[in-house]
Amino acid sequence: MxxxxxxxxxxxxxxxxxxxxxxxxxxxxxxxxxxxxxxxxxxxxxxxxxxxxxxxxxxxxxxxxxxxxxxxxxxxxxxxxxxxxxxxxxxxxxxxxxxxxxxxxxxxxxxxxFEGDQTLPAKGPHITHAASRFKGGTEINTVADFLGYAVKVEEDAAVHYEELAAAMETCGNHRVATLFRQLGGFSRRHLAEAKAKAGTLDPTKSVPPDYAWPNHVTPERASIWAADSTLSRIDALKAALQGEKRGYEFYCAVAATSKTPEVVTLAKEFVKEEADHVKVLEAWVTREEWDVKHAMA
The missing domain is CATH 3.10.20.30 (Beta-grasp domain)
Known part of the structure; x- marks a missing residue:
């Protein structure tokens, strides 16, 4: 399998x-x-x-x-x-x-x-209508501002997953708590990567205010229903996947709208990383769905 x-x-x-x-x-x-x-x-x-x-x-x-x-x-x-x-x-x-x-x-x-048929034009990334929403009306044109946004996105995701893990542990949902802790660890690694890319820049000086985000929430935070005490592992994975896709679309939108070549290049690096994260979560969701289906058979 x-x-x-x-x-x-x-x-x-x-x-x-x-x-x-x-x-x-x-x-x-x-x-x-x-x-x-x-x-x-x-x-x-x-x-x-x-x-x-x-x-x-x-x-x-x-x-x-x-x-x-x-x-x-x-x-x-x-x-x-x-x-x-x-x-x-x-x-x-x-x-x-x-x-x-x-x-x-x-x-x-x-x-x-695979390369595919070279006579066909390459397709751009699949981006939903939510992409521009999660970028908001902000145009990011400096490297410092972009890294400030990236650090905020990853840090919020890590903290939120850790809070969800603690909530799940309190209500006895240990299986989902373990999953959220693992996802929080992933976000911590992404945060470290974002800070490493900053180099000598201090991204904390360019952290965007909450009102820069729709609903005052950064893209990768899991949906509010992720805190449901009856949450199953498959639902937790889908909540995490939804957040990762929003993060991916946020970076895609920045790469498509910034007028600064350095920001575009950096945003594309994050697009690639987020695409890899989405692939892993999609694989987990597919495997979990198969396991659930055959456990019931």
Missing amino acids: ANVTFSSPVMAKDITVYAVAGDRGTLVAVAKEHKIPLPFDCQDGECGSCLCEIKHLGDVKNAITLTEKEKELLKQLGKITKEEIENAEVNDMPPRYRLACQYFVRNEDIVVC
């Missing part, structure tokens, strides 16, 4: 699907079933059209068997190094790039990145 996230410039947003190892065969089969525009001209490892980059979301990579056909084609495409070949032959460890038609789904969560 695995969460497989497909990502490509020809897709408006990443799509995460739940695949059963060995049940649906290769990544090409999974993509075809879910209407993912992953090219597959030959399906037998001869053309290389289904070349993709595999990113493992977990720390452990499962051993694989790389066929001579796939190895040779990856060499021809310049997508495998000598070190990767040796590691695959000696330790059965996977290289960075694979052919989707030769990659069988395994019990590991992965992100599948």
